Amino acid sequence: MRAAAGRKTDPDIAVAAMRAAGLEPLEPYATSVTAWRCRCTTCGNEVSPTLMKIRAGGGCKFCATHGIDLSGPSKVYVITHQEWKAVKIGIGACTGYTSRLIQHERQGWQLHQARDYTTGAAAYDVEQAVLGHLHQAGLIPFLTSDIMPNGWTETCSAARITAAEVWAMVDEETRSAEKPYAPRTGGRPRAAVLIDAEAAAAEMRACGYEPLVPYPGRTNATWPSRCMTCGHEGRPTFNAVRNAGQRCRVCRAKETQAKRAATNAPKAQETMRAAGLQPLEPYPGSQTPWRCRCTTCGRETSPTYSNVNSGSKGCRFCALNSATDERASAEVRAAGFEPLEPYPGRTTDRWRCRCSCGNEVMTRLSSVRSGTTGCKKCPRSGGRTDPATAAAEARAAGFEPLEPYPGKTTDRWRCRCRCSTAITLTLTSIRGGRTACGTCSRGATR
Template sequence: MCATHGIDLAGLAKLYVITHREWNAVKVGIGACTGYNSRLLQHERQGWELYRARDYTTGAAAYDVEQAVLDRLRGAKLCPFLTKDVMPNGWSETCSTDRVTADEVWAMVEEETRRTPGTYDPRSGARPRAAVLIDAEAAAEKMRARGYEPLVLYPGRTNATWPSRCTTCGHKGRPTFNAVLNGGQGCRICRTRAAQAKRAAANAPKAEGVMRAAGFEPLEPYRTSQTPWHCRCTTCSRESTPTYSNVSNGGTRCRFCSAKSSNAERAAAEMQAAGFQPLVPYPGRTTDPWNCRCSCGNEVTTRLSFVRSGTTGCKKCPRAGGRTDPANAAAEARRAGFEPLETYPGKTTDRWRCRCACGTEVTVALTNIRRGRTRCGTCSKDHTDGSARTATSP
């Protein structure tokens, strides 16, 4: 009586007799017979035609009459007539019209209705919903038993999303209680990992063969083609992390053998040969910043890749190709009327502290000197004032 699925035994119901001309069959059945998904409407879509129908105050009364009629038909070995393959729903309640007619079946319905009084009282109000019948704590325990830890209280409906955390991988998702209860909705992260593990197990033999043929000995199980794979080079015996995708596409040398990387001793030797003294251990990759001291005494941050591309000093080191020698820069400054008070900073655009011919300390750039600057701001002002007095004197 409290069930939230199937026929409502405490609500209104209908008993019907239908016939099928093509199959030469007759059937008796019961149902609410309301809505688009009613059983009677489903039968009519399959070619059944309604012969007679009768309404009952409760589904229990209709069920008693139907079972009494079926007992008589089965006792006479008149049903079932059709098979489950022909009619999946209700095949066991069918008879051949050659042996029993629809009139005879309906007469049995009338007779059993008179014999079976309606002993069940109809329900007052609507049929109870599934949300009312499910205990929240019991639902939470079922979720935990299936690998989910609820993050909020039961939402109240079996088909509503329920924020939960997978107890296996820790992923937060929003499964429905109905799907989890029926075993049809597991954690998508766990499903993905299981699928990846299955593919990896199938592709591992081929991948290991390709890596060994390219000169790499795998040190860990294969995962995916794009995942770095810890291997040892059979040529230089160094460990690296190539990907199966790169190796299968033609990469046959490790990064050490191809000079794209280096060990700590070799990297330090290369930096010292270029004029840099490392101040910290080798960071591990040629493109990683590395704190060093230049031969000029300046602390800089450079990269091994820069040294390999030709860098042999820091920005303040005098070098050919656009750099100015400190002695030549000082001579240029003196010719323009500036006496340097500190060492040349190294770049023509750097600020350089000097003393002007008038005795004022200024900061100039070699670029401005080369553009024609020969006096400081004080000299320029005095020159402007003197010119103005000369122009206005009588």
């Protein structure tokens, strides 16, 4: 029952409201927004809520089923963040997967020091006293809610106060505490609706999850479980699985891919057949190799639908990206090599062969196809400059070749200068304007 607007609440009505909430007043009623010292009839602790909070649904802070457990074990911690150059003080039970301290560590905070207390109330008093000193000194808050949504009001600048100095305040407030709070016997009170742990586990299994740890105690707490279909380990909440039908994200992704593949399969098969490939298995997806048979050469090949659809040739054998042992051997023999071992399987693999000059070399089918012999003892063929043309250019510059043209313009070539000095040079230097050796140049200088 609430008083009419503009009128003060009757003290008898206020006392009745507090007793209905399980609180026995220890002093006369003042106003609805004034802290009212009472004793909880459930746990026996003294608390000082306001009548306004009681009317809004509040009660004894020690018997609360949410927030910090003031009657259970807790700790005060001081943490630092190097990147943000910040120091923070906080309290909490710091246990379980939803621990606030663990959440801070995931954001880059590092623990400086922590102390355990028998009750959360004792830890809360110490924290509030330290925060009061920091607030009076104008040190808090330092970070904003945009940077740190949870706990930004308890942060300080590390440039103005160190973690050790904050911890010294914690030590001082702990020593000056008036009296310890009595811890609660037994577990923390639960909400009105309790969930049986075995029934919750059975319900999770019925939804396709095998719990890896016991029921965490709350429907909205993460519950590490393993998907009974694909084996993926996740952390769904019991509330999401029970009410929203949340399923394994890996299974959902696979189902989405399967639906997409079923929709695109007719078009993909038509595209592959148009490229001369007959699929030998169902459409696996655009990026997965698809086993097909080439209708031109009859060989099996495994291109991806993405590559074929973008215009590339589907059959690697017809595109000369690969070859059989007979075809590869015939190609290297035509280039003057005799294979000394079977074809390794890919055009870029090193292949031990013997050159027509008798030299044993390691070449590649791709090199043979590009015109490079790979034999250093033989004049290189397939270059852009003909050996006769190269010799004519050397003679025109005043150099007489003493050996055949090596094949590349950057290869060193032994020649004789017009002054009869034997030198080594490159066709590139001749084309760059070289017409004399070092001996001729020094003589011209003198």
